[in-house]
Amino acid sequence: MIVKDLVQQMIDEDGVISVEKCGNINIYWCFKNQTLQKLYDSSELIKKKIQEVKCDIATYKQELDKTLATGRRKKFTVGQKSYNREALLEKRKKIQDEIKKKSNSLQKIESIRWDAAKIQENKQQIRLKKVHLEKTTDNIEILIDYLYKKFFLKPEQIRKEFGIPEEFKEFTEV
Incomplete structure (x- = not known):
């Protein structure tokens, strides 16, 4: 199986080996001059690419030298100014x-x-904070009731211990 894959790779990628199917037999061949021609063609292509890159490098060097020569002067002229x-x-x-x-x-x-939109936004934020505050105070009351029932502690004693007021302030206007 490995040999078959290797031969197929040489046929597909490299083009070193050629194949013909005759009936149910595959015939593989490789000519020396064909291999040399492919190597020569690829080397010519690489030489051409190298030449193009060298030309690009020369062009960029010229642009760089020109920029360095004209750039960052203390005094410069644009147009006639x-x-x-x-x-x-x-x-x-x-x-x-x-x-x-x-x-x-x-x-x-x-x-x-302050404009109308900002006032409405602040009112909405205050309403949300009020709802959150009400939930928190309800949770505190629930915890006090839980501690009272679980550990038989007086609610006044729990409030005194944790510094919780007897009544929370009511905020009706928002």
Whole structure:
């Protein structure tokens, strides 16, 4: 089985061996000049690719040299205007600082300003917190009742021990 797979691989991938089917017999052959021609063709293809890559490298080197020669100068000219790099960088930094300050002040104003949507959102959050608070107080009452029934402790004693008030505040308006 391994030999059959190896021969099939040589037929399919390498093209080193050729096959013909005559009836129920497979005939395999390989000519020396055919093998040499395939090797020569593949070497020519590789040489061509190497040449293309060398041309690309030369082009990229030229672009890099050109960029290095013209890039990052202290003074440069665009069109007919001349610019100073340091001055432009300083101006850019000042503008960025100003943008940062103004965006911070805008965020502060937006956090203070109340509109109808923000009011509704805050009311909804308060309602959710109220529901959660009611569940928590109900759970505390259930636990006190459980401890009373399980360990025969007085509810007043449990409340005093854990610092739980006798009555929780009621929040009706929301």
